[in-house]
Amino acid sequence: MDRPQALETASRDALAAALGMLAPLLGERLSTAMPVRDQHGQDASYLPAVPPDAVAYPVDVDEVVFILKTCHTHRVPVIPFGTGTSCEGHVAALHGGICLDMSRMNAIEPASVADMTCRVGPGVTRKTLNAWLRDSGLFFPVDPGADASIGGMISTRASGTNAVRYGTMADHVVSLDVVLADGTQVRTASLARKSAAGYNLNQLMIGAEGTLGVIVSATLRLHPIPEAVETALIAFPSSATAIDCAIAIMGSGLPVARIEYLDDVQIRAVESYSKLGLSAGDTLIVECSGDPDTVSRQMAWITELAADFAPRTVTTAQSLEDRNRIWQARHDAWWAAIALRPGAKGIPTDSCVPVSRLAEAVEAARTDCADLGLTAPICGHVGDGNFHLCVVFDPDNDLEARNVETLLERLSRRAIALGGTITGEHGIGYGKRSYLAEEHGIAGLRTMAAVKRALDPRNIMNPGKIIAPGDLPPFD
Ligand SMILES: Cc1cc2nc3c(=O)[nH]c(=O)nc-3n(C[C@H](O)[C@H](O)[C@H](O)COP(=O)(O)OP(=O)(O)OC[C@H]3O[C@@H](n4cnc5c(N)ncnc54)[C@H](O)[C@@H]3O)c2cc1C
Numbered sequence: 001m002d003r004p005q006a007l008e009t010a011s012r013d014a015l016a017a018a019l020g021m022l023a024p025l026l027g028e029r030l031s032t033a034m035p036v037r038d039q040h041g042q043d044a045s046y047l048p049a050v051p052p053d054a055v056a057y058p059v060d061v062d063e064v065v066f067i068l069k070t071c072h073t074h075r076v077p078v079i080p081f082g083t084g085t086s087c088e089g090h091v092a093a094l095h096g097g098i099c100l101d102m103s104r105m106n107a108i109e110p111a112s113v114a115d116m117t118c119r120v121g122p123g124v125t126r127k128t129l130n131a132w133l134r135d136s137g138l139f140f141p142v143d144p145g146a147d148a149s150i151g152g153m154i155s156t157r158a159s160g161t162n163a164v165r166y167g168t169m170a171d172h173v174v175s176l177d178v179v180l181a182d183g184t185q186v187r188t189a190s191l192a193r194k195s196a197a198g199y200n201l202n203q204l205m206i207g208a209e210g211t212l213g214v215i216v217s218a219t220l221r222l223h224p225i226p227e228a229v230e231t232a233l234i235a236f237p238s239s240a241t242a243i244d245c246a247i248a249i250m251g252s253g254l255p256v257a258r259i260e261y262l263d264d265v266q267i268r269a270v271e272s273y274s275k276l277g278l279s280a281g282d283t284l285i286v287e288c289s290g291d292p293d294t295v296s297r298q299m300a301w302i303t304e305l306a307a308d309f310a311p312r313t314v315t316t317a318q319s320l321e322d323r324n325r326i327w328q329a330r331h332d333a334w335w336a337a338i339a340l341r342p343g344a345k346g347i348p349t350d351s352c353v354p355v356s357r358l359a360e361a362v363e364a365a366r367t368d369c370a371d372l373g374l375t376a377p378i379c380g381h382v383g384d385g386n387f388h389l390c391v392v393f394d395p396d397n398d399l400e401a402r403n404v405e406t407l408l409e410r411l412s413r414r415a416i417a418l419g420g421t422i423t424g425e426h427g428i429g430y431g432k433r434s435y436l437a438e439e440h441g442i443a444g445l446r447t448m449a450a451v452k453r454a455l456d457p458r459n460i461m462n463p464g465k466i467i468a469p470g471d472l473p474p475f476d
Contacts (some may be wrong), residue, residue: 002432006077014074018098021070022056029057029104038130040079040099043086044146045405046347046395047431052079052093059104061179061216068214069183071460073214079462080210082152083125085144087303087348088429089208090156094464100214102151109223112137115191117174119219122151129220138222141166145423151215156206156427161258161330164250165289168425169279172221173202178213180290181456191219202450209427210462211456226289230299231323235281235312239366239378242282245309246382249286250355252305254298258287259383259434260330263362266337266377266390270329273336277315278329284382285330287323330379337377337390344392349408352386352424353416361418362387363448368410372403386424428466437471445472 022030031037032054041051047212050293058064070076077097084091093099111133117386118140129140129146142153143160152158152175157166166172175189188201205212220251238240246259262270269374271278284306288298303314317323340344353361362378369376369389380387393400412422413433420433422428436443448467452459 003447014076017068018074018076019054022067023065025063026056031055038051040081040084040091040101040158042206043084043089044348045087045089045093045429046345047089047092047430050094052099054100055098055099057101057104057216060337061185063176064100064179064214064216065183065185067100068096068179068181070457072182072270075460077460077463080151080155080214082122082149083147084154084276085146085148086156086429087426088431090427090465093428094430097460104147105343108132111138116217116222117191117219118222119217120150121217122215124150124151126150128155134224137225137375139225140172140220140222141171142172150218150220152235154206154215154218157425159381159425161260161381163381164259165255165257168221170203170206173206174219174221176202176205176213177217178205178217179456180213181461186213207427209429209465211257211465212461213332229323230291230295230297231285231287231290231297231317231326232302233283233285233315233326233329233414234306235279235283236309237281238311239282240359241309242284243362243382245306246284247355248305248308249302250383252301254301256383257289261284261380261382261387262329262333263287263366263378264334266379267329269336269340269377270332272334274328274411276325276329278414281312285326298474333377333379337392341392345395347389347391347404349411350386350388350426351389351420351422352384352409353418353420355385357381357418357420358387361414364414365389365411368407372407374400374403374407376407384424385420430464433447433466433471435470438466441471
């Protein structure tokens with residue numbers, strides 16, 4: 001695939017002037033070394049990497065303010081960077097500029113057990129946060145597959161297996177400190193549990209993909225660690241029976257903690273990769289958590305409900321060790337998919353539809369893969385109608401690469417046609433920009449563009465992501 005065209009790259013003079021201002025402040029924390037730049041222009045997608053001109057590692061808010069003021073003055077693009085695990089070219093420096101690696105702003109303040117909140121730097125990763133919280137009896141439930149940074153998770157509106165019970169990143173931000181494009185500092189909300197005071201600036205920043213400002217600290221909502229957890233692994237004869245069972249479980253009103261789907265192709269891939277002794281077949285992993293009696297009653301109800309869908313096998317697990325063995329099937333899904341074809345590339349794409357249309361969407365995606373001769377195991381957060389295809393392909397094979405693009409286009413257009421969204425959790429980056437108008441309409445896109453223009457009039461914040469001037473017809 002071709003490298004994206006830079007429409008208006010930062011002028012060399014402007015860049016040199018900005019770097020000249022930043023170097024004395026940042027010293028070795030400002031790098032123009034090619035390997036460092038390469039690493040920061042690449043995410044987990046198949047999209048071509050575009051390295052920034054330099055990488056800065058700020059350690060505090062004052063440094064972020066100074067960097068943004070400098071880049072704003074000289075009109076140099078700024079691309080915030082967490083851990084680079086996003087999936088739609090989010091961190092590619094399409095117009096050059098300076099990448100802001102936020103990993104060194106990684107302080108965690110003691111949790112407030114009474115408020116069930118914790119304030120963290122944007123560079124803290126979700127696993128580090130949970131390790132820190134362990135003794136407090138609280139945990140942070142949002143769990144994308146990768147050990148992503150909190151700043152990146154907020155900026156992509158991430159979610160994961162726990163979203164069906166606890167919600168997404170959109171439900172876990174109490175308040176943010178953000179530095180806007182010109183260096184202005186904004187606190188998006190108070191620490192109150194709810195507020196009706198004005199526009200909701202939290203939600204504006206959540207999912208903004210670094211296009212509206214840089215998140216420099218976040219107060220997050222936490223939850224008590226459940227007393228007991230039980231997990232079931234249930235294999236079905238078809239995707240339709242597995243998904244219908246998931247819909248029945250959700251419809252029963254049981255507060256399931258997690259409900260994940262792995263299609264037969266994915267299960268076979270995991271079995272070949274991880275040798276867990278899994279039965280073939282479209283599979284659900286269902287988990288309940290809470291007090292021990294309630295959990296065991298709920299699990300009995302779930303296995304009874306599942307019996308109506310003629311499952312091939314049902315395995316339940318209570319101990320941490322046994323539950324971890326079941327979850328390994330889900331955690332290894334991405335690596336198992338890539339291992340299906342050594343040397344091939346994997347694309348983790350996502351799509352989200354109303355739960356009632358999920359079976360149809362999954363079946364159509366499988367038919368597309370068969371028509372186009374592509375291998376793409378499917379797994380997903382089925383309780384939310386959100387599913388992933390991990391497309392395994394050879395990027396040097398032009399026909400395959402074209403077929404992958406056709407598959408992704410059909411997936412996005414079908415999600416919209418079924419009343420869903422082109423992305424439930426990965427975001428837009430520049431990979432899905434071309435479908436955004438189909439989902440939101442031109443009026444929706446213009447509204448987003450007006451917000452972008454108001455907060456970042458010089459278009460220096462991660463330009464070319466989510467929305468670009470060329471995506472809109474001219475105003476009257
Ligand atoms: C194997 C695998 C599994 C995955 N599973 C899931 C999943 O289940 N659910 C899910 O939601 N995602 C998933 N992802 C995608 C990815 O992990 C998420 O999108 C994650 O939230 C990205 O975080 P990051 O720290 O890597 O951000 P980055 O990739 O570094 O950045 C993402 C975006 O956020 C912006 N950004 C980063 N930090 C800041 C900041 N401080 N201020 C402003 N903007 C900022 C960047 O400019 C960029 O636009 C998966 C990825 C992989 C590779």
